[in-house]
Amino acid sequence: MLYRYINVALLWLMRLAFLISAPLLLWQGDPLGLLAIVALLVTFIPTFLRRYDINAPWWLEFLIALAFFLDVVVGSEFAVYKAITGFDWITHILGTFIISLIALSIVYSLKVTGRIRVNNGMIWFFVVVFALAVGAFYEILEFLTDIIFATNSQVDLTNTMVDMMNDLIGGIITATWGTYYLTNLQGKKMRDVLDPYIKLLKLFGVRIKEGARKIKEHKHFRPHKHG
Known part of the structure; x- marks a missing residue:
């Protein structure tokens, strides 16, 4: 589909931006150049996971790259x-929304x-x-970065507290919308949504036997009967 091609194009453009930003920031003595390198590597994690038949949603892959792009390049x-x-x-x-959603x-x-x-x-x-x-x-990482590299990421206590409150907002949005969304999914749709995460758990050694059958039998996954 067209939006898939657009997503891939934008994703590679952001990767290119990270690749260019990393040496520029490091040359300027900005430790965020290291974050640009991390961002570039993180954007390839979904590609790596596809080797194990773990297919992350395209929009999640895009949002992860976008969050780093807004922080490192734009911001x-x-x-x-x-x-x-x-x-x-x-x-x-x-950023908090994405991490909390995962x-x-x-x-x-x-x-x-x-x-x-x-329970929910x-x-x-x-x-x-x-x-x-x-x-x-x-x-804490920002605080340590300021000490080690003599930067000023944490301007003052107010800045730190506002950041924490925004993290709280992101968490509440994810928890409220995400729980409601997942609870109201049923059948094949739910299996499709959770399949990447179940496979990821298996990859890390979590024993999940007959996961698909258990999902199907879960009370939220009973298909509607059409009369």
């Missing part, structure tokens, strides 16, 4: 963070295949707390 290299107040909010919410999908896959027993409220709470944990870890 840092082109100094949009300094020029536009609030641009930092967008990148934090988007975590939510993995936890929900464990639930529907019978590996864990949790517990999953919602986990995703929100997970989002805050990821945000806190990122702030």
Whole structure:
């Protein structure tokens, strides 16, 4: 389909931007050049996983690359963070949304295949707390980067707290929308959505036997009967 070709084209353009940005930022003494290298490598993870028949959704692959692109290239290299107040909010919410969405999908896959027993409220709470944990870890990395490289990523306490609140917003959006969306999926659609995450769990050694059958028998996956 056309949107698939557009996605691939944009994805490669962002990879090219990372490839160009990395040496430029490092030459300027900006440690974000290292992040550009990491971003470039991360965009190839879905390609690597396809070797194991794990096909991540095209839109998720695009969003991951977009989050890094907005942060490293647009925000840092082109100094949009300094020029536009609030641009930092967008990148934090988007980044947390993506990471939390992956975590939510993995936890929900464990639930529907019978590996864990949790209700949707517990999953919602986990995703929100997970989002805050990821945000806190990122702030620690920024703090250490400022100390080691004498940069000024953390402008002040207010900046850090606003970042954490945006991480919280991203987590709440993911937990609320994601839980509702997954709960209301049924049958083949649900299997298609969770299949990449179930295969990923198996790749990391999680024993999930007859996952497809268990999903089919799960109360949220009973197909509608047409009379």
